[in-house]
Amino acid sequence: MIPTPKVDWLALSPTLALLGASGVALLAAVLVPEWMRKAVAAGTALAGFVLAALLAGVVFDRSPDPQALLSESMTRDRLAALAQVILALVGAAVVLLSWEERRRGSHAEYYALLAAAGAGMVFFVGAGNLMTLFLGLEWFSLSLYVLVAIDTERADSLEAGLKYVIVGGFGSAVLLFGSALVYGATGVLGFAQIAAAGAEGDALLLAGLAMILAGLAFKVSAAPFHMWTPDVYQGAPTSLTAFMSAATKTAAMVVTLRVLVTAFPADSDLWTVALGVLAAASLAWGNLGALAQRDVKRLLAYSSISHAGFLLIAVAAASERGGEALLYYLVPYSAMSVGAFAVVAARERELARPVTLDSLAGLGWERPFYGVALWVFMLGMAGFPLTGGLFGKLFAFSAAYDAGDAWLVLVGVAATLVSLAYYLNVVRWLYMRPGPELRAAPVVGGAPPRDPALAVTVGAALAVTVGSFVLAQPLLDLASAAAASLPF
């Protein structure tokens, strides 16, 4: 009898559900007749994401204490489970959002890759050592590289895919090299073992830490590692952009927090400063860059860079409060991000051309629901009350103030002020253009295309954005339960 390692199937079930959905959708691409191929693939992907969210919820419920799995290569804890719930729900919303997207064939492949990317992220947030970390990173990155370029008839989609492969590949290589240096310094791969190896202050270890940080900063699109973000967000299919802005950021932020806190606690005085600098740079660069944008997808891309800054402020606090703030903020941020891109997608499908600010003109009056929704999302991103965006910023700021980083609070406040200029500019284009400019939409006759799946996505995003404000405490309880699974 050969002894086999005990496998905790429940902890792996969200990943397996998505992997299964991906496989079925891929089979659908060849086995299912064309007329029902899209429906089968989309239905499978949706079921996979919903099932993964439910299973992750069960894992959250049943994992009060963190456990190491599979020779300590994976972790089963509430941090991973909560992140998996967020990721899976974002994925489900994106499946709905993608339903009416114009695409020449390859529908089944799109949904299969989306589920595969979801599976990779769900795996990634549970990583317990540097090997699984890299595996998860490459897993979802490779799926995303293909997805970005999936509309092969559009040149900018291909261009975006190529850029993403090159820059993303570089980021992965940096992360891998950093992992190798850390292994060289400590001789171990597991996060907890690295912390226990007692190599703090070792030059090799610090170089490795810096490179791991840089590699993750590529994924969260923090300045100065953000160069790919505007181009890729602009060129990728809009529904996928929504997925990347919400899910990739969630996964990479959670893993950044986990790696730094569990593997490098002794060097926290160094990495908190580094993160503070990254946060300030992202806030500055993202907000100033956004001011100059005309294309709404690019504008939102820069806004997501600046949000990486706000989220990093929470991570840089290196405290349980900071972890709570991060996990809380990711919820309204993901909702606002998916929702905003969904409204852009709706306009894009109506006009059949890229959405610039002037093609938003009058949207607020023509389609009141989408107008109000985008208005709320913009205000939420700017941190106005009645949206979870306010509490996200507030919790991040108070964590930073608590940790003695008052300067980050001031940088954040200044960045918020600058960001108003472009968020409110979007609202201005929605509602306040003079008569002739309001008629930017081509008169093709008839009502705009009906798209109930997209409307459901926008409605859900709106509900989460406002709901996370009213029900801040229950959500914060979940976040603090998740943050408590890290050894602060």
Add this chain to the structure above:
Amino acid sequence: MLTTALIVLPVAGALLVAALPLTRVGSAGLAFLVALLEVGLWVVAAARFDFDAGGLQLGTTREWVESLGISYAVGFYGFSLWLAGAAVIVFAAAIGYALWAGRDRPRAYHALMLFLTGAVVATFAAQDVLLFYVAFEAMLIPLYVLVGVWGGERRLVATLTFVVYTMAGSLLMLAAVVAFGVTQGTFSLAGSGTSDNTWIFLGFAVAFAIKAPLFPFHGWLPLAYRQAPVEVAAVLSAIVSKTAIYGFLRIALPKFPEPADELSVVILLLAGAGLVYGSLLAFRAPDLRGIVAYSSLAQMGLITLGVFAVDDLGLDGAVLQSVNHALVSASLFLLVGMVERRCGTGDLAALGGMARGRPVLATVLLVAGMIALAVPGSTTFAGEFLIMAGVYGQGWGYAAIVAVGIVLAAMYTLRLISAVLHVRPGPAVREETLDLRPGELALVLPLVVCLLGLSAWPALVSQSSFPGNDPVRALAEELG
């Protein structure tokens, strides 16, 4: 519960107006009805309020974000109940004016006005710093659109300037709120102690100074007041500015006694400068709205003088004058709007001679104007006298500035009255230009009647604003 109802009723009304596919008049009428109900609800609240007992009344407290000590805590003190009362009355008049004027896109317009009503009442009722911040910011959302969509020709510039100014202040306040809440361990105003941190105080004070506005933070004022729809300008100058006074009275003074004391000279000097400067600008303004707008700057300076006198007379006077100015400024702005609708312009050069054949307009404008210039016997006279007497304790120079302000107020108000009513008929005034219609009179008259009532009995407000009519002790003990 009653306080919550006062906040929820207009917000629910806003959702209803936005959702129901009514006709133009139907939406506006529904909004007006909700605004009147709100006034009725406030009357009920005032009837239940025990002015002798003082302290926080009609309060509700619910935990909101326990881990940070944030709660939904609302309730009224004597002075904030009066401020809220002025607010609901002015909002009813403003919404009625919008109904009368027939604003475009009435569902959106009136939903935003009602939402603004709810936000303003919530600001006056807030007993938690974060809730105060939420309500304070929430006012900005409808205002941005109200000015930007329904404003005059240069509305986009006006609304952008307004938002950039106020948000700069608000974000400083957010930083101050975070610092205050984290160091105190709670955001509740009742549960937190005092702080001696000058920087946190400044964060609040600057935000309030911009909102009021106080000199030299008034850069947004002329454009916003001139470009906004006239009833929105009325609300801005009459009510939204008073949220800053509430902030000074409820947060800046009682929570930061030492920094407020150290910096009171600076604030008093700026307020005095604003009083004189605003009055002079009002005297020189070429248009009706300019006069009312700059007089608002002057009056806010005056009220701030009363607040930072920090003695019983000054504080009583500040609350009384806040209520007075709310009613005066709203009636003047609405009258200006009525004149502008008739003549198509607010240029003083194009107006004049409207008294002849238009007795109702002449009478109402004259009465409102006389109260505005604080003729002895009027409630504004009582308010200004209290402030002058109060600020005398800080130095006779301030009292002299107030006296100068009163003289200047007479000058610019008389200029406004004579430019509209007397002189030769201007080119914009035609023979057939109408007198006030009964509908218009019904909107302005209640405001003027309130003012006349207060003139007969100003102590109604000034003696019931603080428990036992002892404001300084109330600030120090009950609020602080």
